[in-house]
Amino acid sequence: MHDAFPSFLEDPMTTLAHQARALNIPEGDIQKICMEKDCRLRLVFPAETRQLELIRRIARSTAEITTGLDSDTADDIVLALDEACTNVIVHAYGPHAPDAFIEAEIRISSKDVTIILTDQGVHGRGFHPEKLPPPDIKALFTHPKPGGLGFHLIKTIMDEVRYEKGPGSTNRLTMKRYLSRSG
Amino acid sequence: MLDIRRQNINQVEILHLQGVLNAETSPLLEEVLQQISQMPLPMVLLCVEDLEYISSAGMGCFIGAIGSIRKKGGDLRFAGMQPRVKRIFTLLDMEDFFPQFDSMEKGLASFSEGQ
DSSP states (O other): OOTTSOGGGGOTTSOHHHHHHHHTSOGGGOSOOOOOOOEEEEEEEESOGGGHHHHHHHHHHHHHTOTTOOHHHHHHHHHHHHHHHHHIIIIIIOSOOTTOEEEEEEEEOSSEEEEEEEEOOGGGGGOOGGGOOOOOHHHHHHSOOOOSOHHHHHHHHOSEEEEEEOSTTOEEEEEEEESOSOO | OEEEEEEEETTEEEEEEEEEESTTTHHHHHHHHHHHTTSSSOEEEEEEEEEEEEOHHHHHHHHHHHHHHHHTTOEEEEESOOHHHHHHHHHTTOTTTSOEESSHHHHHHHHHTTO
């Protein structure tokens, strides 16, 4: 969709002088060149597992048209979103939570994809991801038990994960994935 | 959202999964695997060629069932796994956890060959 843009514009580190040379215009004539392709999507939906497929499809469609995001990475990010929503539904709110909602914000910039998930689940207060040990996959061979893999997947897929407890019972999970992991 | 078609060939319970295996649909599969795991020698072949998506909730079904199945000398194996589904096994470093085969025929043969 952005094929018409010269590739050097996608690199935020390219100097203005270089950009001006490439466009064959005097450097002093331009102040700033950047790709305006930031996208911000906000979804508010009931915290129910039946919503998961709809959210996954919306997020997948959004990720699909993001420049610099290959199909596998888009799938991974959507999986991280699904895992995060599932954790909120199953753990933060629990089975008896009428009027429970999740707010998901997906921000796509030229550098990264950020997902911010906000909920009001009272059980989320007791969640301490920093204390969560990584699953012992080898031990699962001898003592298989389900569960505990969702947050591990999120940490594996995303480059930055932050969990905050706000006023009242507000919980916020912020996950970021850089479009270029080498940079 | 998840369609489970059950077939029995040569004492092997074949489950054809089609659709999405997530926190909403995984209880369906959990129930079926729970039933099968109560058989004297549960041999399960999951044909996942038409499985579009799987999350950790889906993985939980397999992990939850495999203990009791292997304890009885049975096994749970996969056939026709597509890259998008295989990806979660890679992310979780669980590629060697369950035997995988290219086709249903090869998966079935693995049970009769005692592999």
